[in-house]
Amino acid sequence: MNLDNIRIVLVNTSHPGNIGGVARAMKNMGLSRLYLVEPKQFPDEQASWRAASAADVLDNAVVTASLDEAVADCQFVVGTSARGRRIPWPLQDPRRCAERMASQSASEQVAVLFGREDRGLTNDELKICNLHLNIPTSADYSSLNLAMAVQVVCYELRMLLDVDRLSAAEDAEWDTPFATRENMERYYQHLESTLVDIEFLDPAAPRQLMARLRRLYSRVRLDEMELNILRGILTETQKWVRKARSGE
Structure with a gap:
């Protein structure tokens, strides 16, 4: 997996604080490529404040006038979707989807799309995606903050990147021999x-x-x-x- 080949794309984000929260979530998990499609307010002090120590992610964010521009050079596009569609589309949870993205990112440009805070991605925007990603939530309260949703996806990618290191730590030599x-x-x-x-x-x-x-x-x-x-x-x-x- 190559995290440098994976970009997070936010479409028409309305609150600048959410952009900062996303930048922080990305930095926590080692992702750095943030694309903003027609953000309502950016740059903005609220974005910088929420980003905390992830100012570099914000500073290097690419602002585009359209979604097509943001993903033009991508070979694999994933769209986050919270609702069912009339026409069935390949749909996976974050863990399975992360495995697919990790595989594709070794040699391809991968984009993960996150829609508007109030209504997500449109049907036309989802149609350009190779795969739809849905984050399972409680039926009692299914709404996820934008930064939370990005954090979940980035976390699953991070776990795949660190799987060898974590396995090595788990299998590390014990300080005392195990009982015969x-x-x-x-x-x-x-x-x-x-x-x-x-x-x-x-x-x-x-x-x-x-x-x-x-x-x-x-x-x-x-x-x-x-x-x-x-x-x-x-x-x-x-x-x-x-x-x-x-x-x-």
């Missing part, structure tokens, strides 16, 4: 004997207690340090049981 199967079996035996000692487990009617506890611990990988801590707790518990019984 042999040591886990010793722990289960220790746990079972302790549960019997405190009379939580009845050996005559064990039911599925140990099987369920095994399943619980299998959902996480214990390292040797964690296992030693748990075994230490069991050992101390057994000591207190013996003391209590000796005092009976």
Whole structure:
């Protein structure tokens, strides 16, 4: 994926503060190419104020007189759409759409269109798009602020860009070796004997207690340090049981 080949295009934005909010959302996620089609007010102090540390995105924004001009050199165009159309059009959620945009951006110019705050993109504007993108929302309140919508799309692109780095961090070397199967079996035996000692487990009617506890611990990988801590707790518990019984 090449983020430099992906542009965010805002069509007839009415409030300059929204333009600044979009610039900030883009900068957060590493996108820098902003196109403005006939904005009602721009440049404007409200846009600069809302952009915060993303002034460079605003300064380099390209203002065009028409949508055709904004996407003339693009090979792949995505239009955000909040409502169904009479004629079915390829429609995807932001995650799936980001994957498609990422693939196309490797060698093509990609544009993501966002319409007016009050009514989005027109049918004619959506007709020039290769794909329509819809952000799922609650039926109780489906309205999204323009900057929020841009943030969602840019976030999904960012996640794709960082997937290798995030995977590497997830698989990074642990600070302590993970417990061996042999040591886990010793722990289960220790746990079972302790549960019997405190009379939580009845050996005559064990039911599925140990099987369920095994399943619980299998959902996480214990390292040797964690296992030693748990075994230490069991050992101390057994000591207190013996003391209590000796005092009976």
